[in-house]
Amino acid sequence: MTPLLLTADRAGERADQLIARLVPELTRSAAQRLLEEGAVTLAGAPVKKNYKTSPGDTLCVTLPEPEPVDVRPQNIPLDVVYEDDDVIVVNKPVGMVVHPAAGHPDGTLVNALLYHCGTSLSGINGVLRPGIVHRIDRDTSGLLIVAKNDFSHQKLADQLLDHSLYREYEAVCVGGLREDTGTVDAPIGRHPTDRKKMCVDRNSGRRAVTHYTVLERFAGYTHIQCRLETGRTHQIRVHMAYLGHPLLGDTVYGAKKPWPGLAGQCLHARRLSFVHPRTGERVTVECPLPAYFTGVLTKLARLV
Secondary structure, eight states: OOOEEEEOOSSSOBHHHHHHHHSTTSOHHHHHHHHHTTOEEETTEEOOTTOBOOTTOEEEEOOOOOOOOOSOOOOOOOOEEEEOSSEEEEEEOTTOOSSOBTTBSSSSHHHHHHHHHTTOSOOTTOSSSTTBSSOOOTTOEEEEEEESSHHHHHHHHHHHHHTOSEEEEEEEEESOOSSSEEEEEOOEEEOSSOTTOEEEOTTTOBOOEEEEEEEEEETTEEEEEEEESSOOTTHHHHHHHHTTOOBTTOTTTSOSSOOTTOOSOOEEEEEEEEEOTTTOOEEEEEOOOOHHHHHHHHHHHTOO
């Protein structure tokens, strides 16, 4: 596999932090494993995980060869919005987990993709997440792009870094937003006491930017469009809660009681635009709001 060349742009950043920041599909712990295995070098010499970079340092990162995928394919219907030899874009239903994890060994989007695509999936992200370039939460519906080979995966990962991969969501939040448009520029990091949650962290969080536009106002609720400039875990959910307007149905960052008839937060990834990794042409896809979302809007319209 061709090594990745990562150039440091900050002084004093740890090597593991740099790698995790510049290669979104790698967690910091995965970056540390690569460093411990000697898979990261600077000028030909292995780099220690606590090495602090200088601007212009170029780290050579050799990712491990993909292991044979041992997650079993399952004949689960997929809503395919776009597909060619390099990428596939699917409309994920609410309630579906993206990849196998503790408590979810099968029935995931990856299991469905393995049945649909066979072995034609990128191996960069390992045996449990083949082809997965970015993720959306279990209870978030909508568009997700998947790479069918390592070449496409790296090209799409680069677009996540330079923000040229456009992702637009629609959501319903609690309360009435004061402005019709706005931007939340607030860093996000792991919650200090609850490791399953994220939070706005001004000290050690990673930069996170969400742009929002009001689409429709209801009595006590607002239908909004959100555009991600960055892609942090739970970003829209955390940012809207930070503004005091958590997403409707979000029992993690908002009210603890579920909204009747809603399984999780009211959030849908509606539009996706990317530069095709092989042709260089921009591809834009979208999908309609699902029934659960339109049902919420219908109920809210009846409120007085």
